[in-house]
Amino acid sequence: xxxxxxxxxxxxxxxxxxxxxxxxxxxxxxxxxxxxxxxxxxxxxxxxxxxxxxxxxxxxxxxxxxxxxxxxxxxxxxxxxxxxxxxxxxxxxxxxxxxxxxxxxxxxxxxxxxxxxxxxxxxxxxxxxxxxxxxxxxxxxxxxxxxxxxxxxxxxxxxxxxxxxxxxxxxxxxxxxxxxxxxxxxxxxxxxxxxxxxxxxxxxxxxxxxxxxxxxxxxxxxxxxxxxxxxxxxxxxxxxxxxxxxxxxxxxxxxxxxxxxxxxxxxxxxxxxxxxxxxxx
Numbered sequence: 001x002x003x004x005x006x007x008x009x010x011x012x013x014x015x016x017x018x019x020x021x022x023x024x025x026x027x028x029x030x031x032x033x034x035x036x037x038x039x040x041x042x043x044x045x046x047x048x049x050x051x052x053x054x055x056x057x058x059x060x061x062x063x064x065x066x067x068x069x070x071x072x073x074x075x076x077x078x079x080x081x082x083x084x085x086x087x088x089x090x091x092x093x094x095x096x097x098x099x100x101x102x103x104x105x106x107x108x109x110x111x112x113x114x115x116x117x118x119x120x121x122x123x124x125x126x127x128x129x130x131x132x133x134x135x136x137x138x139x140x141x142x143x144x145x146x147x148x149x150x151x152x153x154x155x156x157x158x159x160x161x162x163x164x165x166x167x168x169x170x171x172x173x174x175x176x177x178x179x180x181x182x183x184x185x186x187x188x189x190x191x192x193x194x195x196x197x198x199x200x201x202x203x204x205x206x207x208x209x210x211x212x213x214x215x216x217x218x219x220x221x222x223x224x225x226x227x228x229x230x231x232x233x234x235x236x237x238x239x240x241x242x243x244x245x246x247x248x249x250x251x252x253x254x255x256x257x258x259x260x261x262x263x264x265x266x267x268x269x270x271x272x273x274x275x276x277x278x279x280x281x
Contacts, residue, residue, distance in 0.1 A: 011038070011080040013088065013108050015101070017120025020092040020220070021197035023054055030118045031055050038084040041076065043099055047091045064088065066100050073103045080113050092220070093123050098142040098168055123196055124166040127222035131191035132205055134227075138164040144177060151177065152248055155184040160228045160262050167223040174221060175212065181225070182208040184248075189226040195219040238263055238270060239277045 014033050019025040034040060034057045041064035042048035048061060064072050076086055090099040108115050124142075128135050139161055144151045158165060169177050174192075181190075185208070192204040194217055204214070238259055245255035256274055260267040 009083055010113060011083050011085045012114040012116055013076070013080055013086050013104065014116050014118055015095050015105070016087045016089050016118040017094045017122070018048075018051055018089050018092060019197070020121045020123045020126065021195065021201075023051065025121050025197055026051075026055070027118065027120050030120055031057070033118055034059060034087055034089075036085070037087040039079065040087045040089060041072070041104075042089050043091050043095075048089060059087075064100060064104070069100045069103050073107050076104050077107050077111055077113065080108065081111070087118075093121050094119075097122070097124070097140075121197070123220065123222050124168070126196055127191070127193035127203075127224055128164065128166055130203060131193065131224035132203075133189060133191055133224050134164050136164075138166060139227075140166045142166075143168050143170075146173060148176065148180065149249065151180055152184055155180060156245065156248070156258065156262075159185055162227040162229070164227050165225045167225065169221050169223055171216065171218050171221060174217060175214075177223075178208060178211045182212055185225075185228075191224040192217070193222040193224065196222065238265060239274060242270075242274055 014037060016030050016033055017027075018030070034052070034055070037059060040048070040052070040057075040059050040061045042061060043063070043065050045061050045063050051057075052059070052061065062072075064076070076088075080086055088095045088101050088104060090097075090101070095101045096105060105115055124140055128138060139158075141158065144154050144167060167177075178190075181188075187207050187209045189205075189207050190211055192206070192211065192214075193202070194204075195201050198219070200219070204211070206214075241259045241263070242252070242255045245258055246252060250258065252274075253271075256271050257267055259265070260270045
């Protein structure tokens with residue numbers, strides 16, 4: 001256990017949750033903090049300015065995004081050391097989650113600066129509790145890679161997780177992602193949540209096979225995917241699993257290593273078994 005004392009002459013980094021759709025979904029404390037800090041950093045100032053105007057918040061606003069975060073992180077830490085209170089917000093929901101901000105938090109912690117969370121809306125958790133799919137335990141994953149080869153590799157890593165999994169996805173990639181999910185994970189139940197808290201909020205309860213054939217969807221999308229059912233895990237044919245990975249582009253040694261990891265098997269023993277299996281094929 002470590003008890004840390006903070007320098008009272010230094011400022012604080014506030015991580016402030018903002019609405020994910022409905023402008024009214026913001027806490028009184030969040031409004032108070034945003035009005036009284038010395039500066040607000042936002043991923044996209046063009047979006048955040050609308051929220052600030054709505055609540056008559058006139059605090060100076062600057063951008064902090066993936067293209068300037070290296071240099072801006074040092075600026076933010078320097079400002080906090082000088083005694084300024086800084087707020088970091090996302091376009092919607094909690095900052096840092098699937099958004100820039102981790103570097104600031106990590107550096108602030110490293111420098112012994114105060115970091116405080118102002119909680120509020122989260123698209124992933126909001127979709128989870130309304131999905132009708134088991135809410136606990138769950139794994140939050142966020143966005144899969146936009147490149148198909150990497151996306152398939154990520155899904156293979158997730159294949160045997162028994163937890164419900166939360167994904168974010170962009171509308172233009174949704175069909176490709178659902179297709180890859182079906183091909184890699186098999187047919188599972190899924191809830192597609194879109195436009196949360198907005199006028200056209202929608203929850204589509206379906207399965208991956210049917211989801212592939214849905215008409216194109218618009219808006220912000222959260223996918224709540226049913227976890228792997230492990231009641232037949234022991235019956236999985238490890239040899240077929242290796243062949244499956246090889247067909248997906250893995251080299252034989254990589255496929256054996258990945259199968260051993262996923263099924264909790266001894267890699268060397270699995271390699272010997274596969275050689276016998278291959279010779280008898």
